[in-house]
Amino acid sequence: MKPNHHATTPRVDDIDPTFEPWEPSRPIPIFLLAVLIALALGGVGMYLSDLAPWADAGASDPVASIPAAPVTQAAPASPDSSTVQNAPVLVHAGRGSVWSCASCHGDQGQGAGSTPRLAGLDETYLAKQLRDFAAETRLNESMHYVARELTDQDIAEVAAYYASLPVPRLVLPQSDADLDRGRMLFEKGDWKRNVPACVSCHGDQGQGVGTSFPPLAAQRPEYLFNQLAAWKGGHRHNSPQSLMDDIASRLSYRDLYAVSNYAASLPGPGADAAH
Structure with a gap:
């Protein structure tokens, strides 16, 4: 006599409807998502900060320690x-x-x-x-x-x-530049560093001489400093006989800042400057 399989085999109706043969997907915890997003944003912030070389005024950066040039009117x-x-x-x-x-x-x-x-x-x-x-x-x-x-x-x-x-007329507010040092460089230079006086090329009052040496008096101090820094850094090369490239390379950035602000404080030709 053959065994009755129908008696031991479960019918479809007998299967537990809550049974799931596959592992159900579980949502990622919200806390873990927050951690991942925070790490991603932190990485982006570090990348952007690396793109701003002057953001960290470290001692290794000679320009970063220079105070910002004063706003002029x-x-x-x-x-x-x-x-x-x-x-x-x-x-x-x-x-x-x-x-x-x-x-x-x-x-x-x-x-x-x-x-x-x-x-x-x-x-x-x-x-x-x-x-x-x-x-x-x-x-x-x-x-x-x-x-x-x-x-x-x-x-x-x-x-x-x-x-x-x-x-x-250029009105300059109080400056934190060393104007005494700027005046010395402007009028006498620094021969220990083989730096001639500014007046020897740009005139005794910074009024400019001829077509090659422009006025420095009453010029924007920020502009003067940026150009001197460009010559020192090798980013500008169009001065006669490369004079400014050589002179700027012998001075510190603080000296460049000082002489820029002193020169700007002088009245230009025909200008009734107030300081």
């Missing part, structure tokens, strides 16, 4: 109305994709912060700088973008216009 100048009326279109309106000169250098060429004063600079000097920017023998991405679009006539007109403007 320029008292309004009073250019002749006919001069303003005859300004080239590029100065106040720009052309095509090229923005106006005034959008960065001010409506009277007074500059701001690290953007230099153009008013009262030598016409030939200004034209040379524009050509150097265009040719990238002087490096500045924004100025290269503008200057490469200028014709020879544009350069001549813009340079002549800014040279004709009066030097604005």
Whole structure:
């Protein structure tokens, strides 16, 4: 007699409906998710901080320990109305994709912060700088973008216009620069380091000499410091006979900061500066 299998085999109706043959998925705990997100954000923060070399004012960075240059304000100048009326279109309106000169250098060429004063600079000097920017023998991405679009006539007109403007009065707040050291470097130099006085090339009052040595007086201190630092760091190379490259390389960043602020404190030619 054959065994009755139907008596021992469970029917479908007898299977436990709660039985699950596969391991059910379990949600990741919220705490673990929070830890993973925090680690990811921390890694991004560390990466971004590495992209900002001046964020950590460590002793190994010679520039980071230099105090920020003081904010300066320029008292309004009073250019002749006919001069303003005859300004080239590029100065106040720009052309095509090229923005106006005034959008960065001010409506009277007074500059701001690290953007230099153009008013009262030598016409030939200004034209040379524009050509150097265009040719990238002087490096500045924004100025290269503008200057490469200028014709020879544009350069001549813009340079002549800014040279004709009066030097604005520059009002400097209290500075933490060592102005005594700055004055010594400006007037006498530092012959222990083979550094000549600024006055030997730029004039006894920093008024500028000829077409190669621009005025330092009443120029933006932030701009002066940035350019000296660029020469020292090997990022600017268009001074006559590489004079400024050599001089700046022999001075510390604190000296560069001191002489920049002292030179800026001098009244420019024709300017009634208040300090």
